[in-house]
Amino acid sequence: MPLLPPLPADRWDDKARFAFAGMLPRERQNPEGAGTALATLARHPDLTKAFLGFSVHLLYRSTLPARLRELAILRVAYRRDCTYELTHHTELGREVGLSADEIASAQRGEAADDFEQKLLAAVDELDETSRLSDRTWAALGERLDERQQMDLVFTIGGYTMMAMAFNTFGIELEQER
Structure with a gap:
């Protein structure tokens, strides 16, 4: 059992979805589309938004x-x-x-x-x-x-x-x- 499982679907709110704006297309800004890692990070939307900006650079803009x-x-x-x-x-x-x-x-x-x-x-x-x-x-x-x-x-x-x-x-x- 993970220490921090993915954020359950019923707890995804606009703030959680917004954390992925610019990283994931709108249709993937949900627990199933985000994948387990990003769905777990959704537990802390502010951290996720900040961290993903850096991650996007490393993976796509480096x-x-x-x-x-x-x-x-x-x-x-x-x-x-x-x-x-x-x-x-x-x-x-x-x-x-x-x-x-x-x-x-x-x-x-x-x-x-x-x-x-x-x-x-x-x-x-x-x-x-x-x-x-x-x-x-x-x-x-x-x-x-x-x-x-x-x-x-x-x-x-x-x-x-x-x-x-x-x-x-x-x-x-x-x-x-």
């Missing part, structure tokens, strides 16, 4: 190439043992062209491409030390500009925070509801 974003998120999800993130971002990884082998390798912190290996190592370093060394920052700067590097740091941090929340609340996969 300067980080989608492939690199998904590799980083997959590594975070694995390190944080977050089944919800891992499942959803495995699918998103496939959508951006990652193979099953690349997805599995990213979870292990391994990549055939030298730069992608540096990126995965950066996830580990940031997770372990809460900062990137000058050497790692410079290595990332070989292919990423300053904004992309910033988006990477915030992606790793944002998805680490989400994994903590999802694991604590007991967010279940949609088919498990």
